[in-house]
Amino acid sequence: MGKLGGKLMWAIAGTAANKMARSYTRSALHRDDGAPRLPRKARRQDGMGMMLGWAVATGVILAIADVLTEQGKDSAHAR
Incomplete structure (x- = not known):
């Protein structure tokens, strides 16, 4: 049962890290009004x-x- 608890802990930590990274990336790539920060050529x-x-x-x-x-x-x- 100890191995299952450890795997569950790593799964929860990985999920939280993934969600946090996606949130920071999304906020870094978009302005407050929702428009992308990248120039048009980079977006294409x-x-x-x-x-x-x-x-x-x-x-x-x-x-x-x-x-x-x-x-x-x-x-x-x-x-």
């Missing part, structure tokens, strides 16, 4: 540079996830 996101940037960012995230997965396998195998 239809350029080749933007697509390339998203592809690079996605690759970096997947590479980090792959490394973390491998480290988890190595640490579990060492036990």
